[in-house]
Amino acid sequence: MTTVNVPAGWPATEEEARAVQDELRAEVVLDEPGPQPGTGHVTGVDVAYDDARDIVAAAAVVLDAASLDVVAEATAVGRISFPYIPGLLAFREIPTVLAALEALPCPPGLVVCDGYGLAHPRRFGLAAHLGVLTGLPTFGVAKNPFAFTYDDPDAPRGSSSPLLAGGDEVGRALRTRAGVKPVFVSVGHRVGLDGACAHTLALTPRFRLPETTRRADSLCRRALQEATIRQRPTSASAES
DNA sequence: GCGACAG
DNA sequence: ATCTTGTCGC
Numbered sequence: 001m002t003t004v005n006v007p008a009g010w011p012a013t014e015e016e017a018r019a020v021q022d023e024l025r026a027e028v029v030l031d032e033p034g035p036q037p038g039t040g041h042v043t044g045v046d047v048a049y050d051d052a053r054d055i056v057a058a059a060a061v062v063l064d065a066a067s068l069d070v071v072a073e074a075t076a077v078g079r080i081s082f083p084y085i086p087g088l089l090a091f092r093e094i095p096t097v098l099a100a101l102e103a104l105p106c107p108p109g110l111v112v113c114d115g116y117g118l119a120h121p122r123r124f125g126l127a128a129h130l131g132v133l134t135g136l137p138t139f140g141v142a143k144n145p146f147a148f149t150y151d152d153p154d155a156p157r158g159s160s161s162p163l164l165a166g167g168d169e170v171g172r173a174l175r176t177r178a179g180v181k182p183v184f185v186s187v188g189h190r191v192g193l194d195g196a197c198a199h200t201l202a203l204t205p206r207f208r209l210p211e212t213t214r215r216a217d218s219l220c221r222r223a224l225q226e227a228t229i230r231q232r233p234t235s236a237s238a239e240s
Numbered sequence: 241g242c243g244a245c246a247g
Numbered sequence: 248a249t250c251t252t253g254t255c256g257c
Contacts, residue, residue, distance in 0.1 A: 047247075049248055084248070086245040092248095093247075115246045125246070140246080147245050184246085 001223060004078035004099040010091070017088045018122065025124040027132040034110065034137050034191030037198040038066050041109030044212025045100065045130070047093045048224040049080065055227050056080045058096035059219035060104055061212065065202070068211050074103035075223035086146075087121045090129040097130065110191065110199065112212040113140040117188035119148055119163055119171040131189020138188030139196035141210055145173070145184055155179045158201060172197055176204035183208060 011017040042065045047058045055077060062072040076099035082091035093115075101108055116125035117140040127140035145163065150173040153159040157178045163171035163186065171186030174197050185200050187193050203210035 047248085049247085051248085084247065086247090089246055120246080142246050144246065 001075040002103045006081040021124040029190045032190040034195040037202045043108035044216035045097045046114045046216035048220040057220045057224035058100040059216045060100040061215040076100040077227040090126040111138040116140045117186040119186035127188030137190040142184040177208045
């Protein structure tokens with residue numbers, strides 16, 4: 001596991017953060033179809049917090065896209081770099097996520113984020129932001145519709161409906177399990193929406209959420225626990 | 241104007 | 248996100 005500090009010059013206010021989004025938004029690439037589902041590497045990233053101790057832990061888990069077997073993993077911990085403000089989630093997660101990705105022993109391939117890409121008030125959510133900073137293909141899978149609207153997709157797995165911001169389709173509500181609440185897929189960088197949905201279905205053979213986010217979620221929680229224990233030793237850790 | 245709102 | 252044990256069900 002690696003340790004990171006908040007980058008110098010990292011936005012400190014909402015105004016600065018929004019300005020960064022408005023500037024970087026122009027760098028997003030939307031005209032690439034992206035990698036073929038079921039080939040290469042697919043990497044899940046996720047973050048866990050301990051606000052009271054000002055600690056954030058990120059995890060990156062690389063899966064073989066065909067077998068969904070774990071190929072590699074890495075974690076990073078740091079100080080919380082930004083408060084949670086809807087629309088500015090990326091500034092809270094990105095420094096530690098970048099460190100985890102850089103600690104991987106192999107190329108991440110396609111990166112799946114926990115959150116949104118273009119489905120965002122300024123069309124520049126976490127997945128788009130991470131894609132621009134790394135140059136990697138990225139998309140987001142969120143558990144909630146945020147402030148967007150959608151019609152409930154048909155019950156069968158694979159059904160979908162547009163996720164709408166006003167009149168624009170900014171993503172898709174995708175049913176990954178028959179009759180279960182859909183997930184909300186949106187493009188980040190260098191991947192098309194059809195491809196992102198195909199990848200999401202390939203990553204959900206058994207559960208509503210993609211294996212990438214499930215694996216990254218459990219790993220970053222474990223990393224947070226270990227970081228917390230190191231900071232404030234318990235009797236159990238002191239004995240061994 | 242106020243509240244809601246990814247994690 | 249997080250607070251949180253056992254328990255119901257495939």
